[in-house]
Amino acid sequence: MEMLIKIAHNYYYMVAILLFIIGMHTMLTHSNLIKKVIAMNIMDTSVFLLFVAIGYTSGGAAPILTAPANEVLYVNPLPGSLMLTGIVVAVSITAYALSLVVKIYRYYGTVDYDEICLIRSQE
Amino acid sequence: MEDQIVRITSRLVAPFIQVYGIYVILHGHLSPGGGFSGGAIFGASLVLVALSFNLEVGAKQISHDTASVLESGGALGFVITGLVGVAVGANFLANRSAGFPLGEVGELFSAGAIFIITAFLGVKVASTIVTLFYNIIEGEEKSGNAH
Amino acid sequence: MELTNHFPALIMAVLLGISFLSPILYRWARKASAPALIASLSLALVMAIYLLFQVLQVGEFTYYMGGWPPPYGIEFRLDLIRVYMLLVVLAVSLWIMVYALKDLEHELKTEVMGWYYTLYALVVGSMAGIALTNDLFNLFVLMEICAISACAIISVKEDRACLEASFKYLILSAMGTGCFLLGVAMIYMVTGQMNYDLVNAALPEAVELYPNNMFAASALFIVAFGTKAALFPLHVWLPDAHASAPSPSSAMLSGLVIKIYAFALFIMFYQLFPRPLLESIPLNEILLWLASMGIMFGSIFAMVQVDLKKMLAYSSIGQIGYVFLGIGLDDTIAITGGFYHLLVHAIMKSMLFMCAGVIIYSTGIRQIKQLGGIGQVLPITMFAFTIGSASMIGIPGTGGLISKWYLALGALEIGRPIFVVIILASSLLNAVYYMPIIVNAFMQQEQFEYQVKPVPRQMLIPLFVGVAALVFLGVFSRPFIVLLENAVQLLF
Numbered sequence: 032m033e034m035l036i037k038i039a040h041n042y043y044y045m046v047a048i049l050l051f052i053i054g055m056h057t058m059l060t061h062s063n064l065i066k067k068v069i070a071m072n073i074m075d076t077s078v079f080l081l082f083v084a085i086g087y088t089s090g091g092a093a094p095i096l097t098a099p100a101n102e103v104l105y106v107n108p109l110p111g112s113l114m115l116t117g118i119v120v121a122v123s124i125t126a127y128a129l130s131l132v133v134k135i136y137r138y139y140g141t142v143d144y145d146e147i148c149l150i151r152s153q154e
Numbered sequence: 155m156e157d158q159i160v161r162i163t164s165r166l167v168a169p170f171i172q173v174y175g176i177y178v179i180l181h182g183h184l185s186p187g188g189g190f191s192g193g194a195i196f197g198a199s200l201v202l203v204a205l206s207f208n209l210e211v212g213a214k215q216i217s218h219d220t221a222s223v224l225e226s227g228g229a230l231g232f233v234i235t236g237l238v239g240v241a242v243g244a245n246f247l248a249n250r251s252a253g254f255p256l257g258e259v260g261e262l263f264s265a266g267a268i269f270i271i272t273a274f275l276g277v278k279v280a281s282t283i284v285t286l287f288y289n290i291i292e293g294e295e296k297s298g299n300a301h
Numbered sequence: 302m303e304l305t306n307h308f309p310a311l312i313m314a315v316l317l318g319i320s321f322l323s324p325i326l327y328r329w330a331r332k333a334s335a336p337a338l339i340a341s342l343s344l345a346l347v348m349a350i351y352l353l354f355q356v357l358q359v360g361e362f363t364y365y366m367g368g369w370p371p372p373y374g375i376e377f378r379l380d381l382i383r384v385y386m387l388l389v390v391l392a393v394s395l396w397i398m399v400y401a402l403k404d405l406e407h408e409l410k411t412e413v414m415g416w417y418y419t420l421y422a423l424v425v426g427s428m429a430g431i432a433l434t435n436d437l438f439n440l441f442v443l444m445e446i447c448a449i450s451a452c453a454i455i456s457v458k459e460d461r462a463c464l465e466a467s468f469k470y471l472i473l474s475a476m477g478t479g480c481f482l483l484g485v486a487m488i489y490m491v492t493g494q495m496n497y498d499l500v501n502a503a504l505p506e507a508v509e510l511y512p513n514n515m516f517a518a519s520a521l522f523i524v525a526f527g528t529k530a531a532l533f534p535l536h537v538w539l540p541d542a543h544a545s546a547p548s549p550s551s552a553m554l555s556g557l558v559i560k561i562y563a564f565a566l567f568i569m570f571y572q573l574f575p576r577p578l579l580e581s582i583p584l585n586e587i588l589l590w591l592a593s594m595g596i597m598f599g600s601i602f603a604m605v606q607v608d609l610k611k612m613l614a615y616s617s618i619g620q621i622g623y624v625f626l627g628i629g630l631d632d633t634i635a636i637t638g639g640f641y642h643l644l645v646h647a648i649m650k651s652m653l654f655m656c657a658g659v660i661i662y663s664t665g666i667r668q669i670k671q672l673g674g675i676g677q678v679l680p681i682t683m684f685a686f687t688i689g690s691a692s693m694i695g696i697p698g699t700g701g702l703i704s705k706w707y708l709a710l711g712a713l714e715i716g717r718p719i720f721v722v723i724i725l726a727s728s729l730l731n732a733v734y735y736m737p738i739i740v741n742a743f744m745q746q747e748q749f750e751y752q753v754k755p756v757p758r759q760m761l762i763p764l765f766v767g768v769a770a771l772v773f774l775g776v777f778s779r780p781f782i783v784l785l786e787n788a789v790q791l792l793f
Contacts, residue, residue, distance in 0.1 A: 051483065058476060067472055074479045081486050095185060097260055110489075113438055117482065119190050120445045124475055126286060127449055131456060131468045133290065138461050147465060154461075222324055229321040233314055239367070243303070246310035247367040 043084035050077035062144040064135065068128045075121040079114045086110035157206075164206040171199035179276035183265040189272045193279025200280070201287050209291065218288050221281045228278025235270050305355075308348045309364040309377045309433055312387075315341050315348075316426030320419045327415025335402050338418050342395040342425065349391050349429075353384050361791075363435070371436070371496040378435040378497075381788035385640070386432040386564050390557055393647045394425045397556070400655050400763040401549030404662060408547040409458055417457055423450040424553065428561045437485050437495045437573075440565065444481065448474045448529070451558050455546040466541035473538045477528035484521035487514050497573050504575060515574075519582050522569055530562035532588075532625060533595035536618045540602075543614035548658025551610060552651035555617045560643050563624045567636075571792045588629030593723050595622035600730035608667050609657050612734060613650065616693070619727060620646045626720065627708055633793060635711025637785045642704035644781070645774055649692045649701065652767035656686040659761070663754045669738060671751070676743035678753045683742045685764040690735035692771050695728045700774030703782070 038045055054074030058067050086107035094108035132142060139147050175196030182188035204212025239248035247267070250256060254266025263269065304311075319341035326334040356362070361380035368374070398421065405414055427447040434440050452474065456467035485495075491507040491514045494500050508515050528535040539559075543551045570584055599619025606612040620642070627639015659682045660675065661667060676683040692699035705724055712720035774781070 051479070055476060055479065058472060064468070071472065071475045071479075074476070075482070078479060078482045078486060081483070082489070085486065085490050115188070115190065116438075116442060120442065124445070124449060124471070127453070128468070128471055128475075130286075130290065131464060131471065133293075134456075134459060135464050135468060138464060151462070151465065219328075222328065226321050226325045230318065233318045233321065236310070236314060240304070240307045240311065245365055245368045246307060246314065249367060251368050 044081060047077045047081035047084065050074075050080070064132045064142045064144060065129075067144075068125060068132065071128070072121060072125055075117070075124075079117055079121075082110045082114050082117075160206045164202050168199045168203050171202070172196055175199065175276075175280070179272060180262065182272035182276075183268050184260065184262075189275025190279055193276040194283060196276065197280035197283030200284050204287065216281070216284055218285070221285045221288065224277055224281035225285055228274045228281065231274035232271055232278075235267055235274070239267075305351065307364075308352055309379060310366065312345045312348050312391075313426055313430050313433075315345050316422050316429060320422035320426060323418040323422065324415055327418070331415075334415060334418060338422060339395070339398060339402075341422070342391065342398060345425075345429070346388075346391045346395055349384065349387050352379060353388060355379075356381055356384050372494055372499055375439050376435040376496060377433045379433065380791060381784065382640070382792070383432050383568075385784065385788060386561070386643075387429055389644050389647060390425065390428045390432060390561065393556055393651060394421075394428075394553065396763055396766060397549055397552050397651055397655075400552075400658070400760055403757050403759045404548055404658050407662060413457055417454065420450045420454045420457065421553070423447075424454065424558065428557060431561050431565055435497045437488070437497070437500070441478075441482060441485060444529075444562075444565075445478060447558065447561070448478065451554060454550040454553070455542055457550075458547045460545075462541070462545035466538075466545045470538045470542040473528055473535070477525040480521045480528075481525035484518040484525065487518040487521070490514065497568075500573055501575050504578060508578060515578060516582065519570070519574070519584065522566070523584070523587065526562050526566040526569070527591070530559045530566065530625075531595075531618055531621055533591045533598065533618075533622070536595065536599075539618055540611055540614045543617065544608060544611040548610075548654055548661065551614070552654040552658075555614065555654060556647040556651040559617070559621050560624065560647060563621060563628070564643070567628050585629045585631045588625050589720070592622040592625035592629055593720065595619060596626070596723060596727045597730075600727050600734070604730065604734045606734075607669055609660070609669055609672070609738075610654070610667065612669065613653055613657060616731070616734075617650060619731075620650065620693070623704065623708060623724075626724075627711070630708070630711045630715060630717075630720070632711040632715050633786065633789050634707055634714060636789045637782060638704050638707025638709075638711055640785050640789070641700075641707060641778070641781060645692065645700035645704055645771070648767055648770050648774070649689045652685055652764060652771070653689045653693075655760075655763060655767070656682050656689065659756055659764070662760070663756050664751045666751060672738060673741045674745040674747055674749040678749050679756070681761055681764060682756070683739070685768050686742075687739050688768045688771055690731075690739060692775070693735060694732045698772065698775050700771050700778065702775060703778045707782070 051074055054070045054072075054077060057070035058074065061067065061070070086109065088104060088106055091104045091106040092102045094105045094111075135147070136142055139150055141147060141150075175192050175194075175198075177192075178187040178195060179189060179192030182192065200212065200215055203215055236247040238254075239252040240246055242248075242252045244251035249265075249267045252267070254270075255263075256266050257264030319338055323334055323338065326337060356379055361378065364377040364379070365371075366375045366377070370376075401421075405417060409417060423446060427443045427450065430443040431440060431447065434443060448471075452467050452471045455470065456463050488500060488504075489495065491511050492500050492503040494503055504515070524535070526532075531539045543555050546554065570579060574582075596619045599615055599617070599622060603612050603615035603619070606615060623642045623646075624639045627635045627637075627642065630636070630639075660672070660679065663679065664675070666672065688699065692701035695701045695705045705728065709721045709724050712718065712724070
């Protein structure tokens with residue numbers, strides 16, 4: 032019972048872990064290459080969601096400092112700015128993976144991983 | 155794509171997108187945004203022009219050579235800004251101790267090294283998006299038409 | 302302008318600077334791009350040697366980026382074990398690059414060679430950063446740079462096998478990164494710090510309040526670093542990736558990239574987690590048994606291969622198991638043996654891949670059964686291959702014996718002799734698949750029937766340097782062992 036109360040309070044973390052598991056499972060089991068890339072994106076996005084949710088303080092204002100500083104409680108800005116770097120990293124991996132998929136399609140004629148393994152084993 | 159409506163609209167809208175991108179880059183230390191998102195917006199406007207017209211018009215806006223030089227130059231500018239700190243005597247990537255003018259909180263030209271680094275990053279990200287686009291398109295053209 | 306104080310940051314600045322400068326140099330001043338890269342790698346190596354002497358004199362010290370102390374800034378920490386890893390990375394990568402300049406001309410198309418220099422400098426720069434950094438998020442960013450560049454130096458040679466192998470490596474590596482970032486989130490949630498020393502101080506009282514976070518974080522770290530360093534069940538990307546890459550990339554990947562992640566695992570568990578908490582995680586048992594299975598299965602799979610580079614790649618899986626065995630045995634002598642194996646294996650596996658590259662360059666054959674009689678036409682290459690194989694097996698006089706000796710001594714000292722049996726059995730299995738190649742190469746009666754292109758001298762000189770280094774490390778190993786023992790003592 033108290034486990035359910037704990038889960039209901041921290042539903043941000045639960046959603047993030049659920050998305051992580053969905054992304055990892057899709058990335059490892061589905062055979063379409065583009066699905067793998069999108070699932071990798073979902074997995075990374077879920078960790079960014081978890082990080083930004085950690086930084087939230089209830090009742091805090093947005094962490095933008097104007098010249099006369101008059102707020103008392105701000106949301107923690109550190110996880111947000113760290114995750115900006117993380118998002119750029121995820122975008123560059125996605126760009127590189129998609130360009131690899133374009134080239135693989137040009138050489139093998141398919142984007143299904145099982146068929147590619149079949150073609151490789153017959154060479 | 156040769157649609158007339160797309161061409162007219164993109165020709166009207168592209169300067170506004172570019173001004174918005176430059177605004178996000180320049181106000182990186184004052185409001186959310188900064189080099190990455192502002193550079194992506196600016197690069198997207200150049201890709202929009204290249205997509206709605208054909209590639210020659212896109213190449214006249216920013217050619218492949220210029221994009222490569224800007225890409226390397228932006229990253230080198232970042233490293234050189236860090237080395238300014240070493241040359242003066244403070245640590246690598248130092249801000250106040252390296253003598254960059256700090257200004258007041260809330261002004262546009264403030265926060266010394268952060269402003270310079272944001273500007274270099276914006277240029278680099280915009281040229282990277284354009285270079286990625288050109289590489290994929292030219293790769294398609296070299297090996298026959300797109301599937 | 303006391304420049305020598307800033308060498309930790311300048312090493313990374315020089316390497317990243319040459320990687321950004323290479324595309325411009327290659328396009329407008331093509332003859333200057335290769336010498337510029339060699340000059341930057343040598344400059345970084347000289348700075349690292351100076352740092353070694355400084356650490357030996359002064360003890361450990363730290364460097365703050367931008368002058369901001371932690372927790373506001375990123376910190377680079379230099380103690381003996383990190384400077385050792387930095388020296389291994391920079392020296393071996395310079396040595397491989399001298400070989401690579403000639404070999405790449407026939408493996409890559411000319412317009413992508415400038416990009417190869419960029420990617421190579423990025424791999425070396427990020428590995429130097431991983432060895433020195435003291436901040437969790439900086440480690441994440443540098444790990445990502447290393448992962449993308451390592452995948453890219455495989456796929457830059459665009460043929461069918463390379464692209465699929467590189468994609469498989471990228472997907473599994475991204476899974477490892479996702480797990481690592483989740484582990485960092487777990488630790489940041491309860492301690493609120495990112496710096497290693499501050500997390501070390503804040504972790505005991507955090508574990509009082511939230512006991513399960515640390516277990517989740519350590520499990521995620523083992524999976525993340527195990528995937529990237531080819532620990533036993535997570536090694537499936539390695540054979541394709543290392544076998545289909547161009548030969549200098551294979552040498553760099555097998556020799557250095559998988560090692561730096563084993564080193565990062567070691568630093569994470571011995572410097573980040575405080576010692577009493579580390580005892581409560583069954584890390585050593587996990588690493589011991591997975592490493593042992595990796596050693597045995599790597600050798601067993603290597604015995605049945607027909608392609609030369611794939612056999613060497615499976616052998617790498619076995620050899621990285623030795624490093625994990627050293628970390629898992631949790632004894633000063635065993636960890637010294639594991640880290641010495643890091644240096645020796647970097648040299649010997651890179652040299653074996655370079656020999657394979659010379660064979661492919663001059664004759665074009667990759668199958669082992671076609672290598673009969675090649676010792677008469679490529680004597681220097683096969684002599685280097687012989688010395689490298691002897692070091693793999695552990696024959697006295699070469700460096701491979703010293704590391705296995707120390708690992709066995711460490712296993713005996715903590716009272717688990719079964720691992721001595723495993724080390725000896727794997728040495729026998731190594732002999733089973735290396736010896737036939739050498740015997741067939743030198744002692745076959747028939748002539749070698751394929752055409753032979755002459756090998757340029759620039760590709761043979763690194764082989765001489767490698768042979769000399771292996772024999773030196775086998776005979777005069779005492780200074781290195783003393784250095785490593787002092788380095789490891791500081792962490793206990």
